[in-house]
Amino acid sequence: MSDIEPDETRLALDPAVRYDARSRLRSIRGHVDGVLRMLERDDVYCVDALKQIKAVNGALAKTGDMILRCHLKHHVVTAHQRGDDDAIVAELMDILKYR
Numbered sequence: 414m415s416d417i418e419p420d421e422t423r424l425a426l427d428p429a430v431r432y433d434a435r436s437r438l439r440s441i442r443g444h445v446d447g448v449l450r451m452l453e454r455d456d457v458y459c460v461d462a463l464k465q466i467k468a469v470n471g472a473l474a475k476t477g478d479m480i481l482r483c484h485l486k487h488h489v490v491t492a493h494q495r496g497d498d499d500a501i502v503a504e505l506m507d508i509l510k511y512r
Contacts, residue, residue, distance in 0.1 A: 430483040437476045444469050
């Protein structure tokens with residue numbers, strides 16, 4: 414949970430972006446299930462498995478980028494107006510250490 418939660422103006426992910434991200438993640442989950450099935454076979458070639466894992470990584474990165482873009486557009490650029498710019502910067506520094 415975020416440290417930034419003004420009472421009536423709680424910052425939340427844009428509904429359209431949330432819907433798109435959920436759809437993408439469901440697709441990614443299906444892809445991961447496919448990779449798991451692939452790895453259950455005795456004849457799987459390592460490069461084929463690595464390609465599929467790379468595709469999953471790319472799809473996750475695109476989903477994360479989409480959510481980050483939304484956050485920057487809707488919350489970061491308005492942080493100074495709300496008076497929570499220090500908290501927003503701290504949040505971004507925290508999440509960027511995982512990228």
